Amino acid sequence: MEACARVLQLVQLTASGRPRLESGEVECQLLDGIDLEEDSGKWALKSGILSLTTHRLLWLDERLMKASAVPLGSIGQVYASKKSLKSMFSTPRLKFQVWTQKDGRVSSQGQDGAAGSIVLSILFKGRTGPDSFVQRFGEVVKAQAWKVNMAPQIRSSLDESVPAGEAGPSSGTANIPRRPPPTKINPAMAGVSGILRKEQEQQEEVDKNMKEAFQDLNGLMSKAKEMVQLAEKMRARLLQGQSAGTDEEGMGTKQEMQDWMLSVGIASPVTKESAGALYHQQLSRQLADFVKDPVQRAGGMLALIDAYCLFNRARGTELISPEDLLTACTVWATIDVPFRLRKFDSGVMVIQSVSQSDEEVFMRLTALVKSGEAAKMGIGATEAARALGMAPALAKEQLLAAESRGILCRDDGADGLRFFHNFFMDISITTLQEGS
Amino acid sequence: MGEFSFPYFYNYPPYFTLQPMKDTRDKQIQLWKELILKYCKHHKLFLIDLEEEFALFENTSIQRKLTFEAREQFLSALIADGRAEWLDKNHRKCLILWRRIEDWADSLLNFVRENGIELMTLEEIISGDETYGTELAGLDRGVLVRAVKILEQRGKAAMFKGSSTDDDGVKFSPN
Incomplete structure (x- = not known):
């Protein structure tokens, strides 16, 4: 554990043991039964949960409540696994190169600031095989979402927990608030007036959809799919497609929009797609983090129905079913979170803070x-x-x-x-x- | 006959709602049993008819009264204690024994011994001049008959039939 702490980044966890994500960071996939090894054999992390986000590769130890991270920016070459007879019987693994700095830590600047490199292996010992992960991994690394935005406040709070040497030049940029993120300029999309017009058209479309959707329930039902698609598109665009906004105003509204989206909800909802078999457990932890404030506001006790509405509103698009919520609450009994599900004699179910006696x-x-x-x-x-x-x-x-x-x-x-x-x-x- | 003094909780509304919680209800039933006996004794009442209004079961000052179910439960509890009896099959009329029949028998015997009486009609015992002002005055006829029967078993008295029910009487043995 010590040896790897000198190499990997430390990740802060929420009260219930979910990794604290950076602004704009979204979890893409969760796998359990994962070992993370350094190829020279200096250290190995055994049977944890691997979480692939748009920004980092996180390895979580649920028992010790510890997590380490490899920023995707530091990943160099990914070695394709050799298809041999031998590999059919051994544990599937994924090898990749990670750029390191002079002090041996992973370099978040990628190859530019690197002084050397190490090779890490992911060993898939869980039920889920590596295939979908490898594909997803490739996609995420290619998307380079971490380059798009580094929200100053979260970035700087994260810097406190890592040595100054590691943060390097990025801490300089972190001090300038609302700095427009680096963008790639796409010539085809250039032209301020064109962008503005497009933005306006989109906004009108959004307005129209909203109005129609809220006219009546039937309207909402018929518009539901479009709304979800729209919201997903917006999120995706906010996270990746910064190509359309080179003007200051556009950036301002985008930043606002993103702040707003973050304020109403969870930027990275745990979904069945991303978490698979770990779904309910992870959902349970996320729910525990989420209900902290509402339960406090409601005097230590929140009706399950209210929690369901608040939680789903916060999740925005990745809605969960009442059964999933109930299961997530039931899981609390087995993990260490300050909430519990309580059923009154009348059958009414509530989320109660453990501290409320x-x-x-x-x-x-x-x-x-x-x-x-x-x-x-x-x-x-x-x-x-x-x-x-x-x-x-x-x-x-x-x-x-x-x-x-x-x-x-x-x-x-x-x-x-x-x-x-x-x-x-x-x-x-x-x-x-x-x-x- | 002085004013009956109600216990303080007679003015608490929950006293008139049958409590669903067992422990609380047990306590409530106990308190009602006591109150019914005291009240009936004070007013010399022997009969409670579930189908008729009974003043004790309604407190007009707080606008609360017992439900039929509650009244039935309290009376049943008294019956279980041997302090009341159903007089009919339908369990509507209830005889309240705020004094046991044996005690009435003793009381009657003491009275006739002290006054040297050997012969009395039932009517005389209930509302005659001799018993006026004593505890025997106003005694329920059914209770009296049963008290006399207890004395008969002990060989202390004998019932005899008169020409009408009014003339039914008791002959007491001198010792």
Whole structure:
């Protein structure tokens, strides 16, 4: 582990153990049961998860919660695997050359800043074979998405975690905010007015689609495919096709657009396509990262339905099914995340923060029913919702839970169901006296 | 007869809702059983008819009253304790034994011994001048008959038929 730490980049993980992606970085494929070896045999990383993103090759150790990265920019030659009789029976592997700097670290500048190179091997020991990965790997390396944008804020925060020597010249560029990313100029697309007109046409088309889509549900259904395609196209264009924008204004709006897309959602949703068999596990971790804020805002408890809507809205195009969400929540029980799925007696399911204890909620309810008017009038779901800062439907579940613990008792009167302090339990029963 | 003093929780609305939680409901039933017995004793009531209004089961000041199901449960609990009995097959009329029949028998025997009485009609016991002001006044006729039967078994009294039911009487043995 030590030897490889001197070579590979360190990757920061989210609270639930998902790698923190850079701005604009999208996960393309996930594979499990992967070994990463240095060919001279100095070090080897055993059975982890390999994640191919548009920017990096990430190797994750889920147990140790550690991750290392090879920037795709540093990859030189990829060696085709020899098809021999022997290779049919040995573990499939992919070899590639990685440029290194003087200090032996991988060079993110590629060949330009390189002082040497090493050869790394990926060993595919999991269920999924290398074929689709190799193809994808080639595509991603060719697309060179990492050259397109390096958002200053994330880039600089990442630099803190790696030695200054490694960051090199790129730290200089990182300090200039909103620097237009390097672009390739395509002569065929040149001409500012032409670009502007095209942009406007596209915008009108977008406007039209949006209007039609929201007219009614049928409209939405018929437009759904187009909307998805549009959103995908926009994302793809933002990530790669910077060729159309050499003018400052165009860049500004693009940057804004991208910021906006990032703010509403997850730039790189975990999909069945990218994660395969690891899908639910990775989705589960991503969900745990995502629900942190909403759960906090909702007073420590969020209805599963709300979580489903928020999560899918954030994912944008790669929507997940309710079953997938439920499975992802169930997986929480087996991994270390600060949330759990809770099912109330009524069948209502919620995502509850582990730190939110029932005792605390019950204590607040007890205080509430003993104070002022509530002592005489009791409390309904509305009052409890206000006091607990959660939705009335969930507050009602909490009231019922408190009742089942013997903390509250109910009054089923004309005003609907109201809850009181359980005075029954305060009264000590004097046994019925004989003959009295 | 003074004013009956209700317990403080008689003014709490949940007291009138049958609690779904077992522990809470057990406590509630216990409290109701006590209250029914006390109330009936205070007002010398022996009969609760589920089909008729019963003042105890409704608190007009908080606009709450027990449901049929709740009343039935509380009475059934009293019956299980031996402190009440159904008088009909349909379980509508309930005899409340805020005092056991044996105790009534003892009470009756003491009364006749103390006053040197050897012969009394049932009517005289229930509403005669001799028992006026004693605990025997206003006794339910059915309860009285059963108390006398207990005394008969002990050989302390004998029932005799009069010309009408009003004249049915009891002859007490002198010792």
